[in-house]
Amino acid sequence: MIRFDQVTKRYEGGHEALSQLTFEVAKGEMAFVTGHSGAGKSTLLKLLALIERPSHGHVMLDGQNLAKIGHGGIPKLRRSLGMVFQDHRLLMDRSVFANVELPLVIGGIAPLERGRRVRAALEKVGLLDYERQLPASLSTGEQQRVGIARAIVAKPTVLIADEPTGNLDPQLAFEIMGLFAEFQQVGTTVLVATHDLPLIKRMRKRVVVLDHGRLVADVSAEEVL
Amino acid sequence: MSPSTETQPQARARSTHSHRRPFSSWREHHGWSAGASLRRLASKPVGSLLTIAVMGLALALPLAFYLMLSNVQSLGTALGRNQVINVFLKTDQVQANAQMLAKQIKQHDGVANVTLKSPQQGMDELSKMQGFGDALHALDDNPLPYVLQVQPQDDISADAAGRLVDDLRGMQGVDMVQDSGTWRQRLDALLRVGNRLVLILAAMFALAVLLVVGNTVRVDITSRAEEIGVLKLIGASRAFVRRPYLYAGIWYGLFAGIVAVALALGIEFALVEPVARLSQVYEGKLQVAGLPQWLLLAVPVVAAFLGWLGARLVSAWQLRRAV
Numbered sequence: 001m002i003r004f005d006q007v008t009k010r011y012e013g014g015h016e017a018l019s020q021l022t023f024e025v026a027k028g029e030m031a032f033v034t035g036h037s038g039a040g041k042s043t044l045l046k047l048l049a050l051i052e053r054p055s056h057g058h059v060m061l062d063g064q065n066l067a068k069i070g071h072g073g074i075p076k077l078r079r080s081l082g083m084v085f086q087d088h089r090l091l092m093d094r095s096v097f098a099n100v101e102l103p104l105v106i107g108g109i110a111p112l113e114r115g116r117r118v119r120a121a122l123e124k125v126g127l128l129d130y131e132r133q134l135p136a137s138l139s140t141g142e143q144q145r146v147g148i149a150r151a152i153v154a155k156p157t158v159l160i161a162d163e164p165t166g167n168l169d170p171q172l173a174f175e176i177m178g179l180f181a182e183f184q185q186v187g188t189t190v191l192v193a194t195h196d197l198p199l200i201k202r203m204r205k206r207v208v209v210l211d212h213g214r215l216v217a218d219v220s221a222e223e224v225l
Numbered sequence: 226m227s228p229s230t231e232t233q234p235q236a237r238a239r240s241t242h243s244h245r246r247p248f249s250s251w252r253e254h255h256g257w258s259a260g261a262s263l264r265r266l267a268s269k270p271v272g273s274l275l276t277i278a279v280m281g282l283a284l285a286l287p288l289a290f291y292l293m294l295s296n297v298q299s300l301g302t303a304l305g306r307n308q309v310i311n312v313f314l315k316t317d318q319v320q321a322n323a324q325m326l327a328k329q330i331k332q333h334d335g336v337a338n339v340t341l342k343s344p345q346q347g348m349d350e351l352s353k354m355q356g357f358g359d360a361l362h363a364l365d366d367n368p369l370p371y372v373l374q375v376q377p378q379d380d381i382s383a384d385a386a387g388r389l390v391d392d393l394r395g396m397q398g399v400d401m402v403q404d405s406g407t408w409r410q411r412l413d414a415l416l417r418v419g420n421r422l423v424l425i426l427a428a429m430f431a432l433a434v435l436l437v438v439g440n441t442v443r444v445d446i447t448s449r450a451e452e453i454g455v456l457k458l459i460g461a462s463r464a465f466v467r468r469p470y471l472y473a474g475i476w477y478g479l480f481a482g483i484v485a486v487a488l489a490l491g492i493e494f495a496l497v498e499p500v501a502r503l504s505q506v507y508e509g510k511l512q513v514a515g516l517p518q519w520l521l522l523a524v525p526v527v528a529a530f531l532g533w534l535g536a537r538l539v540s541a542w543q544l545r546r547a548v
Contacts, residue, residue, distance in 0.1 A: 079460030108250030
């Protein structure tokens with residue numbers, strides 16, 4: 001499903017964020033990418049979403065070489081991904097409903113179907129009663145759950161999350177990860193970048209460890225404990 | 226949607242639902258963008274109203290000039306109705322010749338009426354004038370010629386009246402032609418200059434509208450850079466991101482066009498009373514020249530187009546930089 005093949009990413013100025021990185025994530029698998037700050041976790045996710053392009057090597061998604069996707073094809077690729085960000089990236093002047101609805105509006109889904117799906121997504125993250133509120137009136141954890149609802153509402157085949165629990169207390173973080181695990185159970189491929197080791201241990205999923213852009217460990221779910 | 230009840234193939238089948246309804250999807254995108262841009266305008270009412278007012282004034286100015294010129298033209302036409310061309314025949318012309326010439330002139334294009342005045346009638350009129358009576362008695366013979374008073378048609382243009390005068394001068398037996406309508410030709414020439422000025426002004430103010438919308442959209446895009454970034458990240462195409470800004474341009478233009486038409490109608494209304502007074506002086510021959518209906522409809526449409534064009538040009542450039 002996701003394959004990094006000898007991927008190197010060098011930014012302008014010469015900083016090498018990823019170096020000769022090779023690993024695969026199978027369809028329907030959930031994996032954590034971890035490492036210290038600057039290890040290359042975020043860059044890895046940016047390459048998947050075509051926010052950045054690799055300097056060398058290939059990134060494959062569902063059998064498609066992302067290097068062959070031109071500028072015009074990027075929106076379509078991103079519509080097939082669900083993305084969750086540490087800072088939520090919500091539109092603060094729009095209601096919770098309108099935020100979650102956005103990927104469906106972009107995808108051209110009919111209004112009735114949009115309403116049904118948005119409410120289902122909000123119900124899934126436990127925020128159905130908040131649909132008319134503005135994000136600013138919600139707590140950080142609730143805002144993160146709105147971000148997750150927005151990421152899952154269009155039923156992506158791949159869900160990627162960059163430090164999604166960075167600002168949350170441990171229990172809330174575990175609940176959020178539980179949501180991701182539920183989506184994995186119905187066939188969604190989930191890739192989560194985090195440096196929260198206790199949380200990773202609790203989740204018992206595969207862990208890919210990066211250090212200075214290099215893969216230093218790839219631990220299966222069974223080996224995590 | 227619940228992951229526990231819906232399989233991924235089912236979900237994907239639902240996701241591709243949109244590809245089977247491209248037209249309604251396109252229509253919904255536009256409806257969504259149009260609504261979103263209207264809400265944005267309404268969310269900052271003072272700024273939006275000021276922008277619309279500036280654009281409306283800019284569009285109203287050429288309309289006001291157009292209205293002014295139309296009324297001057299109307300005044301010229303009304304005054305032209307009093308125009309009389311006096312054709313003095315040579316003194317050797319007899320009554321039969323004068324009558325034949327009068328008949329010939331009456332058939333000329335643009336002539337409404339011809340009145341023949343004999344030398345005796347001329348003498349009688351002169352003798353009634355103070356100071357002339359005694360002088361005329363001193364004459365042995367009547368030195369006055371036959372005179373044809375030619376009245377042009379009401380709707381004759383200044384050019385046609387000028388051609389008529391030239392034709393009259395060239396007729397056999399005509400000694401002199403006295404035209405009271407030369408001023409009309411001068412006025413028409415000035416009106417032509419004015420009309421050209423209106424066109425130049427309209428083009429300049431159209432450019433101003435383009436720039437105002439362009440700058441407003443530029444500022445809007447800059448202030449919404451974060452939102453644009455989010456939209457791009459969740460898969461919005463450039464066209465989708467740009468669409469609300471294009472609609473904003475259309476709304477600005479449309480509302481400004483309506484404001485301009487309202488202002489022009491206000492000016493027209495303000496002219497009714499003074500023109501009615503002026504009309505009394507000219508025996509009710511003068512009427513307010515209003516803006517034609519097609520122009521009242523065309524102004525908002527053209528303004529909306531200008532708004533769209535300004536937004537299109539700036540958003541294409543700005544979004545390429547911002548995203």
